[in-house]
Amino acid sequence: MNAIPSKLEGLNNCYLNKLYQHIKDPQIEADLNQLVSMIQSFSKFKGKLITKLGQALDAKCQIHGLNNKLVYFTMLVSDLNKGSDEARKLDLCVNDTITKLEASYMSFFDREVFDLSEDSYQNLLKTDKTVAYYQPMLDAIRAKGQYLLAEADEQNVTVKNIVSRLKWVSAFRKSSYDWDVETDAFNVLAGNKLEEDALRGYATPMSARNLSSKVDDAVVESLHSTVRAHASKICDRYGELFQKLSHNESFREVRFFIKDTDWVKNKNVVVDAYDHFSPTLAAKVRQVLENGYVAVGGVSGAYCATAVLSHSQVHSYVLLDYSNFKVFAHEIGHALHAHLAASKQGPLMWSAASIYQETASLFSEQLVFNHQLCHACDDQERLKLLLQQIKSFQHTVIRQIRNSTFEQKVYERRKLGELKERDFNILWHETFQEFYKEDAKMFWHKSAHYITQDPFHSYSYGFGGLFAAALFEVKEQMGEAFEPLYLNFLSKGDTEGFLDLAKPFGLNPNHPAFWENCIKNSFYKWLDEAEVLAKKLGYI
Structure with a gap:
């Protein structure tokens, strides 16, 4: 039985056991099976959103919560165990399974939300509290509806993107600046994106990101x-x-x-700055630190990964390659953003x-x-x-x-x-x-x-x-x-x-x-x- 890596003990204890105990925890398989069932069951809402949109949104929220629990645990364990084939395969298996299932059973959702008549949509907003709560998300879906493809095409594009991106990103990472490999990767991935953008009708290659960011x-x-x-x-x-x-x-x-290795000093620099700015945020910085959600060393680069299981279950993991205060300030900014947004949204x-x-x-x-x-x-x-x-x-x-x-x-x-x-x-x-x-x-x-x-x-x-x-x-x-x-x-x-x-x-x-x-x-x-x-x- 593989325990959570020892590098997470003491200072580096990220308390991943808030999600699962270890990579052979039987709850992982149980949750993945449950998630598969939930995603497959979601198809029962197909063609019925005009009367069951609120129920579909509740189901979608539960799917995302369990999805986040699985995906972030396997990603973090894989990243913290670079040499572990077992951890890498678990991460790939979970991601591949979930993404393909969502493409098969959930891709109808955005198209049906867009296809709702304005009168039907307004009526749902007035009569269903769940629909009203999720109006910002639904409005965004309807705003980009003109760029959606037919359901079958959405499924094909999703699967194609998964396969090609995984293949070429993996080759790119292994290339060690092999110019031929990198040139091929660029050509394939850029070509795929241009083809998809043309199908959807985006004005520029950057338009898709701008639209999802809600910026002109x-x-x-x-x-x-x-x-x-x-x-x-x-x-x-x-x-x-x-x-x-x-x-x-x-x-x-x-x-x-x-690369200042004095973690205590660098941590205190950031905490002190927040103490002088916002008692609310300072308390949350201390909460992240005291709960052991910060790890220093053992990763390549630095990032913050947040698993949002529900409004009240939010776990932000701050992983740092070294303890420079600027790096910690950057990543704790992400953690604070995630905590406040998740508890509200x-x-x-x-x-x-x-x-x-x-x-x-x-x-x-x-x-x-x-x-x-x-x-x-x-x-x-x-x-x-x-x-x-x-x-x-x-x-x-x-x-x-x-x-x-x-x-x-x-x-x-x-x-x-x-x-x-x-x-x-x-x-x-x-x-x-x-x-x-x-x-x-x-x-x-x-x-x-x-x-x-x-x-x-x-x-x-x-x-x-x-x-x-x-x-x-x-x-x-x-x-x-x-x-x-x-x-x-x-x-x-x-x-x-x-x-x-x-x-x-x-x-x-x-x-x-x-x-x-x-x-x-x-x-x-x-x-x-x-x-x-x-x-x-x-x-x-």
């Missing part, structure tokens, strides 16, 4: 063009300042990420689009940064903090929008036929010139995972970082009145889009200068202060 194509395009216009100015200005400062011994050790509507998830995580980073800035012991420490933040934000915003821009170029070129390695290189260098006014210093392969695994996810970081900067500027103006607004923002989950989420803060994303102001209140604000301090200290 024009707003996202404005984000890209604004960041591209300022990228080289920001990078050059930072580079010139840092070059002048690097002659001083005190600044030679300034780094973007420092439940298994079906808690998971916000990635642009809002990254807003929460990057707001958390900025909160800790500003707290440190306010408590800097002298101007020299303050200057170091500013330099680290500017460099970090370049990676968060400029680098990720650069990646997204490259991704757009790849899809546009793929419409003309398969790309060769040389074509990728040309597009990569073109993108570098647009953003940095210089030749690329790295290969496109090192930033390639976003196309193979999650198309256009990369722009979520740039979006979230700048939206967080806008929120932080409002926080500075509003003082204590900001906290309840922010808590409400976190609790919305997937129920509102960008315009509605921004409105309570007095922000209008459709304003032509919105992204310009975000950049002004982050990059340029920090650069201005850094240059003033450098002059004051006599370094430049």
Whole structure:
């Protein structure tokens, strides 16, 4: 019997036994069998949503809750046991079984919700409390209904995507930068996406993600063009300042990420920042820590995985490759977002689009940064903090929008036929010139995972970082009145889009200068202060 890995004991105890005791826990098989039965039984609602939509939604919620329990346990155990064939096979088995069953027995749901007449839909909203509760989700389904395929086609597309993506992502991960394998993976996956987008009628390769994020194509395009216009100015200005400062011994050790192994110190930095901002959020940070949901070491990268079993059963696991406070601040921001959204919205509507998830995580980073800035012991420490933040934000915003821009170029070129390695290189260098006014210093392969695994996810970081900067500027103006607004923002989950989420803060994303102001209140604000301090200290 395989116990939960020993690396999860003590400091690293993630309490996965809140889900299952071990990977041979008989409850896993029992739950999977129950879930299979629940999914198959869901087909009884087919053709009957006009009278049974509320019952179908209740059943769908229960399915999602049990699904989350199984999927997140097997994913976490597999990730924490990289060398375990047993853990990997269990993860693949659970995911493959569930996804194929949902495609076979549940794919009718969205199409039938869309096909309801407006009168029938309004009547259901008035007469069924369950339907009324889930109106934000149902409205979103109806809004994207024009892009839905016939049920059989939806099933075929789902299965095709599972098979091809699993095959090529696996090959990509094993390739160790084998350019032929990666080029083939890109061509197949980009080609599949373009084919599906054409079937559905999306305007651009990015439109599907924008629609699911409830944000207009024009707003996202404005984000890209604004960041591209300022990228080289920001990078050059930072580079010139840092070059002048690097002659001083005190600044030679300034780094973007420092792998500080003092977990207690780094944890306390984050907790202290939240103590000064929000007692509600600070209590939840302590709850995550005290319940043992944080693991340091034993994983590649860092992430937060949240299993929402019901409104009251929410388990957020924060896994860190090392204990840098910035990494912890980022991931605890995700955990806080998940907890507030799940307790309010439940298994079906808690998971916000990635642009809002990254807003929460990057707001958390900025909160800790500003707290440190306010408590800097002298101007020299303050200057170091500013330099680290500017460099970090370049990676968060400029680098990720650069990646997204490259991704757009790849899809546009793929419409003309398969790309060769040389074509990728040309597009990569073109993108570098647009953003940095210089030749690329790295290969496109090192930033390639976003196309193979999650198309256009990369722009979520740039979006979230700048939206967080806008929120932080409002926080500075509003003082204590900001906290309840922010808590409400976190609790919305997937129920509102960008315009509605921004409105309570007095922000209008459709304003032509919105992204310009975000950049002004982050990059340029920090650069201005850094240059003033450098002059004051006599370094430049």
